[in-house]
Amino acid sequence: MIEARILERVAALFLLLALALAGPAAAPLAAQGPGSDRMPAELIAEGAPQPGERWMVALHFTPVSREWHGYWSNPGDAGLGMELEWELPEGWEAGEPLYPLPHRLVVGGLMNHVYEGDYAVLVPITVPEGAAVANVAPLKLTARYLACTDTICVPQQARLKLDPARAVADPRFGEWQAKIVPQLDSPGQFEFTATRLRIGIPLPGSTKLGEPHLFLGTAELGEGDRPLYTATQTFVREGDLLVAEVPIEQIAVPDNVELTAFPRPETITGILDFGEGRGVRFSAVAGDVPLEGVDPISGGGTEPALWQLLLAALAGGLLLNVMPCVFPILSLKALALAKAGGEERAARRDALAYTAGVVVACTALGATILLLRSAGQQIGWAFQLQEPAVVVGLFLLALAITANFLGLFEVPGLAIAGGAPSRGGSFSTGLLAAFVATPCTGPFMALALGAALVIEPLNGLLVFVALGLGLALPFLLVGFVPAIRRRLPRPGAWMERFRRWMALPMGLTALALGWLVWRIGGWDYLALVLLLAAIALGGLLLAGRVQRRAHSGALAVFAGLFAVLALGTALLPQPQTAAGTAESLLDPIDYSEAALAEARASGRPVFVWFTADWCVTCKVNESVAIEREATRAAFEDAGVIAMRGDWTQPNEEISRMLTQQGAAGVPLYLWYAPGGEAEQLPQVLTPDLLLQKARATRSPR
Numbered sequence: 001m002i003e004a005r006i007l008e009r010v011a012a013l014f015l016l017l018a019l020a021l022a023g024p025a026a027a028p029l030a031a032q033g034p035g036s037d038r039m040p041a042e043l044i045a046e047g048a049p050q051p052g053e054r055w056m057v058a059l060h061f062t063p064v065s066r067e068w069h070g071y072w073s074n075p076g077d078a079g080l081g082m083e084l085e086w087e088l089p090e091g092w093e094a095g096e097p098l099y100p101l102p103h104r105l106v107v108g109g110l111m112n113h114v115y116e117g118d119y120a121v122l123v124p125i126t127v128p129e130g131a132a133v134a135n136v137a138p139l140k141l142t143a144r145y146l147a148c149t150d151t152i153c154v155p156q157q158a159r160l161k162l163d164p165a166r167a168v169a170d171p172r173f174g175e176w177q178a179k180i181v182p183q184l185d186s187p188g189q190f191e192f193t194a195t196r197l198r199i200g201i202p203l204p205g206s207t208k209l210g211e212p213h214l215f216l217g218t219a220e221l222g223e224g225d226r227p228l229y230t231a232t233q234t235f236v237r238e239g240d241l242l243v244a245e246v247p248i249e250q251i252a253v254p255d256n257v258e259l260t261a262f263p264r265p266e267t268i269t270g271i272l273d274f275g276e277g278r279g280v281r282f283s284a285v286a287g288d289v290p291l292e293g294v295d296p297i298s299g300g301g302t303e304p305a306l307w308q309l310l311l312a313a314l315a316g317g318l319l320l321n322v323m324p325c326v327f328p329i330l331s332l333k334a335l336a337l338a339k340a341g342g343e344e345r346a347a348r349r350d351a352l353a354y355t356a357g358v359v360v361a362c363t364a365l366g367a368t369i370l371l372l373r374s375a376g377q378q379i380g381w382a383f384q385l386q387e388p389a390v391v392v393g394l395f396l397l398a399l400a401i402t403a404n405f406l407g408l409f410e411v412p413g414l415a416i417a418g419g420a421p422s423r424g425g426s427f428s429t430g431l432l433a434a435f436v437a438t439p440c441t442g443p444f445m446a447l448a449l450g451a452a453l454v455i456e457p458l459n460g461l462l463v464f465v466a467l468g469l470g471l472a473l474p475f476l477l478v479g480f481v482p483a484i485r486r487r488l489p490r491p492g493a494w495m496e497r498f499r500r501w502m503a504l505p506m507g508l509t510a511l512a513l514g515w516l517v518w519r520i521g522g523w524d525y526l527a528l529v530l531l532l533a534a535i536a537l538g539g540l541l542l543a544g545r546v547q548r549r550a551h552s553g554a555l556a557v558f559a560g561l562f563a564v565l566a567l568g569t570a571l572l573p574q575p576q577t578a579a580g581t582a583e584s585l586l587d588p589i590d591y592s593e594a595a596l597a598e599a600r601a602s603g604r605p606v607f608v609w610f611t612a613d614w615c616v617t618c619k620v621n622e623s624v625a626i627e628r629e630a631t632r633a634a635f636e637d638a639g640v641i642a643m644r645g646d647w648t649q650p651n652e653e654i655s656r657m658l659t660q661q662g663a664a665g666v667p668l669y670l671w672y673a674p675g676g677e678a679e680q681l682p683q684v685l686t687p688d689l690l691l692q693k694a695r696a697t698r699s700p701r
Contacts, residue, residue, distance in 0.1 A: 036158040039063050039070055039147035043139075043160040044120075045167035046177075052129040057162060058176050059097075059143060062118040067149040069114040072102040074219045076229050077110035080146040080155075082121070087140035091128035098122040100179040101271065101279045102215055107150050111229035113215055114148075120176035138163040181271050181281045189287030190268050193656070194593035195600070196245045197221060200289040201272060201282050203242040209235075210275025214244045217269040221248065231677055234660075243289055244272070245660075247677065306459050310466040317362075317470020320437055344482065350426040351479020357430020359468035365434075366464025370457050386650050388520050391614065392529050392569050394436070395517055396536050398510035403537060405503035407496075409544035409554075434471060436509075519613045519648065521575030532568045536561065584644065585632045591645030593653050599641045599672075605697045606672040607635070607690065610645040610654060610663075617683065618667040625685035634694040673697045 042060050049055035061070050071079040086094045099121055102113040127133065141160045146153055186202040199214070212235050216227050231247035264286065273279040403409060469476075478484050514533075518526040539561035546554045589595050591608060599606045609626065611618040625631065635642060645654045647666050658668060661680060669681035671693050681689065 036143075036156045037064070038068050038154045039145070039156050041143055041145075041156075041158040041160065043141055043162045044170045044173070045162060045164070046173045047169040048167050049125070049127045049131075049133045049164050051127055051131045051133060053127055055125040055127050055164075056122055056173075056177070057125055057139075058120045058122050058170075058173060059141075059160075060118065060120045060172075060176070061115070061145075063147065066117070068147050069105070069116045069149070070119065071146055071148075072099055072113040072115070072215065073097065074113060074215070074217050075146075076104075076113040078107070079112050079114070079148065079153075082143060082145040084123070085142040085144075088125070089131070089136045089139070091131065092139075093126040095124040095126065098124070098180045099271075100176075101181050101273060101277060104213065106230065109230065112148075120172075120179070122176065122180055134165050136164055181279050183281040184283075188282050188284035189289050190284040191287065191289050192221075192225075192248070192264065194597040195248055196660075197225075197227065197248055197268075198289045199244045199246070199268065199270075199282075199284050200287075201242045201244065201284070202240060203237070203272070203280070205237070205239050207274070209242075212242075212244070212275060213273040214246055215271040215273060216246065217271070218265055218267075221265060221268070225249070238290070241290070242272070306462070309459075309463050313463045313466035314470040314473070317467040318473050320467075320471055321474060344485075347485060348479045351475045353426035354430040354433075354475045355469070355472035357427040357432075358434045358472040359430075359465055360427075361431045361434035362464045362468030362471070363461065366461055366467075370460055386612075386648065388517075388525075388575055389569055389572070391513060391516055391520060392532070392572065395510060395513035395529065396533060396565055396569075397432075398506060398513055399533055399536055400540060402503050402506045402510055403540045405499050405506055407500065407544075408537075409540045410547055430472065434468060437471060516613050516648075525572070525575050528572055532565060532572075535568070536565055539564070584642075585627050585629065586635060586642035586644075588642040588644035591643050591654060591657075593657075596643065599643060602641065603674050605638060605640045605674060605694070606643060606670075607640055607693070608643040608645065608670040608672070610647055610658065610666045610668040612646065612666050613648040615666050621667055621669075621683075621685045625687050625690055628687070631690050631694075634691045638694040638697060640694050640697075671697075 039061050042062075044058045044060055046056045046058070063069065071081060073081045075081050082097070084094070084097065088094060100115070100119055102115060105112040105114045105116075125139075139162045141158075141162075143156075143158045143160065145156050145158075147156050148154070184202065188199055188201040190197060190199045192198070197216075212233075214233055220226055225248045228247040228249045233247075234245045236243050267283055267285055269281070269283045271279050271281055404411060514526065514529070517529050539557065543554050543557040543561070546557055588609075589599065591610070596606070596608065609622075611622065613619075634640075645651070645657070647654050647658075658665065661668060661670070661678065663680075667683055669683070669685065670678045671681055672678055674697070681693075
């Protein structure tokens, strides 16, 4: 609702102007014309000027009472910056005013950058070589500025004079100079996205930050942009670089015009407030600003401690055991649980081996993600499922497990086989369980994995280790708690029947992965993969026959089959055309940064969901809460714009948004109220959640 926000601000400014015009007639301090009666000013020198040197003078403002305040050079949403007109001797030059650290004041939803109480603005004066400072005309200054309370503003005009020949040091000058915000020696860099300004500020990593805030000296960032001063700023850092992100409000953007067509400033200046009355001035030029592998900094809240992230990852891994996306591997776990009911030493050994497999898989996957992100790749949790070869491999693996459950062949020592379990088999089962579980995120995982991708790499790796421990925790309990093992059914003939029944969910998993292959590459690609599947089943059937005849050639058959399938998968052509985007009742717009900016500028509510064909949780949420006639009707009634980001295949814009929102992967659901910032919805949607959001956020149409 950009137009409404503009009208709101214009109305607020009009009210302030009306009060300003009415104020002098009603207040006892009234003046008959421009003056400085609310905020008197004086022009004071630091001492006598010297030829060829810089001479510092101060504009000292003293409000007549505590409720009056002045403004920084960029006043914010309302107010007025100071204007200075100098009359200087020939050759003398006045530099840019130097300000102390401003404060934030929000009145009526408008952010103001103000000074409360008395304050001084310093101005450097360049004195030319050979200047006759003892016999020179006085400096004259006309200063126009604004003095305001929370309810009234009065324009001020001060006419000031300073005689250099009579200038003497003022004892207050040292205190005023100490309050001027120091300038950083090194310039920063800035870049724009569709909705944010990102500034990289070179700041020593040892600098203590409380609650940082960025005061932008450059108010207009382009013909269609200005900062959203009341919006939440985000800060991240890596070593000696601090990256600040400021939301941008787009105003007066003509239809069908790309935002990149607008001229951007060559330099952006401002003040970085560290909190606790400390800050630095900076300037930045256009350039690339990295945002990968950095540590988040709170801008008003408290970031989770490492122990909290580890606990969340542990809980997330534990709950992953019952998430819909993990159901296909429940059959593996059920058989492993049954086999753990034997001798105590063997049970502990198998539990530790399984846990090692799960932890190694999760840690290796986490290390790969962190390494690729540090190299600039925009990836997240389950990124490997965006690769067609990985999906094909999982499809063939699911077929092989299904065939094993049906008794077509055996893998000696594997925890899902009919023979006695071994440490190597339990370890392999752990690897397999963790890998198949990756298409999904569940409760607690979003917080933990999202933070793991941006905190210190070693701590991030510990989060993935904790995730693996959580996933393996039920097996550890079975292996080390005899009371649990005693409650398990005794091994027997029922295990073989149970194993064959478990071929059903694994077969359905293979069917779902076949559907995903079709979604990735279409019918032609699926036909080639099915040819590989036929070869796989034929080879496994042959290996089973060799095993049943007690021949020793089964291992050679397995090795040859693996080589043929690996070569066939590697030689598959890269999919050129996918099956297309799935139909949706909500008729969503395809996500892009520009599309989101345009949707938010419409003044209507916006719902964005990020999904992938390989994400089982995503599909469950869509069937339960999104793809419903009731949701469509509620969205239509409330004027909600639906937008979908499909992450089935790599998409850098979606990856950037996931990173900005602190999400490690999909699903991610965002709700934008008109004129508001993103609100993250739970990863597990209830049937009525979207209905409630739509009914509570109706847009005028």
